[in-house]
Amino acid sequence: MDELPIGRRVAYWRGRRKMSQQVFADRLGKSKSWVDKVERGVRRLDKFSVVYDIADVLQVDVQLLLGKEVERKPETQNCIDQVEVEEIRAALERYDQMSAFFQAVPHSPPIAEMRKAVSHAWLTYQHAKYGALARALPKLLRDAQAADSAHANSDEAPAAAHLLGQVYQIASSALRKVGEHELSWLAADRSIAVSQRAGDQLLAGLASYRVGSALLALGRVRPSLEVNVNIANRLAPGPERARGEQLSVYGMLLLNGAMSAARIGDSATVRDLLSGAEQASIELGGDFNHYWTSFGPTNVQLHRCATAVELGDGRLAVEAHERMNKEGFNAMLPERRAHHYLDIARGYTQIGDVERAGEMLLEGDRLAPSEIRCRPLAHEVLSDVLRRTRGTPPAPIAELAEQMGVGV
Template identity: 95%
Template sequence: MDELPIGRRVAYWRGRRKMSQQVFADRLGKSKSWVDKVERGVRRLDKFSVVYDIADVLQVDVTLLLGKEVERKPEAQNCIDQVEVEEIRAALERYDQMSAFFQAVPHSPPLPEMRKAVSHAWLTYQHAKYGVLARALPKLLRDAQAADSAHANSDEASHAAHLLGQVYQIASSALRKVGEHELSWLAADRSIAVSQRAGDQLLAGLASYRVGSALLALGRVRPSLEVNVNIANRLAPIGPERPKAEQLSVYGMLLLNGAMAAARIGDTATVRDLICGAEQASLELGGDFNYYWTSFGPTNVQLHRCATAVDLGDGRLAVETHLSMDKTGFQAMLPERRAHHYLDIARGYTQIGDVEKAGEMLLEGDRLAPSEIRCRPLAHEVLSDVLRRTRGTPPAPIAELAEQMGVGV
């Protein structure tokens, strides 16, 4: 799209936003005729102030209008590409709550409609449909921000804040998957502030989990360990009363995330302690559940045993743990969790020199949730390693996957 004149780019993004020329013109304070002439190239856009106004209405970075857009790759159609990253970035850079202090709050969808959209986004993420999610996230972010502003002084304020906090967490998780770690941290940090306004300790705890994940991805391992353990300690079930299932789930996930950070610095003792604490919580919970979208339970604890073993360099332990897992519990896990696990076990097999089994694990993950394998930089690294260490010609399915992912030896 780089070669298109700016008017055509304006028309393209207006179409992406599903705005008519009249609606677009009204929001710009221009006539429909003016918009039509700009899009056809009859009228030039020679004032930067007008270009910036257009970018603001279309909710895109101005560089996209000026022809700096990164070309979409066909193989990335089910992933989050740079166009969608920039749209999400633009949504995260909005400060609607501050704007609402000075002017009327923009229209927002009804909260029941928002709840359905947020639940659908969570399920889309947990089924690893990252391309679908990426195309929905910018609008969902804007709608949730508008709803939060619109209900700021009403009885529904905490409910609107809760929904926005969830949307920030969904965005953080999706961005981290595709390597946008700084943006992932920003979204998670926003969720902490919003979750506090929502008055929900567990949502704030999960926001801390997302912050810990983003910090870990950024290589900030010790801060990641600290934030997970500190918040887990505050949510720890104590006292004679039986803890709620939701509390056990969030508490357990914080411990597991802390274990991942501890593994990254080779702290085997801390990994063991945190995994054991999470295992105890999962036994109290009594099974695998998806409270607060955590997928927490005994099976997820086992998945993290494998993942931490891999990060500690003990591929053999990871593979042995994988082979001894409860197959029924594993099959009941959502696709994102299972495909993520196959990627971890592929890494484990490479550590013990079995590149053939590593390739099989990548193929299993790809069959289950293609985006979890094809969209993640880590999976590209593992596949490249498998290809490099394969003697002779790689098996046809691996060669085909490599071609589709654009991975060479």
């Protein structure tokens, strides 16, 4: 995008922010005609003060509008910044599979090497190292796409497709964390098609889980509920003892469906889906990380809390949190635990206990800073805590707010 005129860049980012020309003009204090002329290149932007105003309204770094390399600030090193999002987008926009029909793929990493890289990316995500993951994802996407294309007609085709399906899912999950929901949906949707080529129903089921998560983040709640429940029904264990992997993917689809049902206030469906997931976790016999799901009894407990928060019942969420199996919780990976602390912080705000809400945010930040500092939802919760705190906020909360750039 560096070669585009500045007006085109303004139009691009305005579109990304889903602003009409009129809304954008109103926020700038300009006319719609002025905006239209700027975007078409008829009117020049020759005042830096105006460029800075535009960057502020669009919430982008001014260097992006000027077509220059953005200097990464120290505090963004552990998050996914705008430059990295655009690099991931560019990798998703590649269609190497089509090119492979016409000419040989020039380079493809060995499958064994790709397998190690994908496993490392999963662990990076589950330890909430989002900045490191974002810097690795563009190359990982390109390599996985190249491997998938290079092995399309070989015995390694299913393995290569499986790895690419996983990479799309990692990208989808990471992008959803930082609010890039449309891009998250695209990556998840890609994973469904690739997973089918891999011939793995469970990987396809987990791709459906990612689609459901992206749809929920986009506010498409009923489609999210439907895709989770429909695919869970297809993967439901039969009379014979199911594999641990099948129980894990099935259980996660039910838990995701419960979150969707909670969003629309359907408490009966929430109870049914949580009950089904709990039964699957009992049959599984413990907490496991099959297919990178972290599914088991503890994750079911976490979702009991999370669905209560979505239903607006903060007290029930807090009570469930206090009854939680601490040993199982402490054994979970950092992303899951920090995510839970964010959910419980929301629960405490619902019952008016902003002091405890702040403590939960601090716990999450100590455990996995990126899960708190990089997520728009955490910024909203912290802003709410600050606004409702009487007097001066505690020093640790004030320091966290300063580091996150959150004001009252």
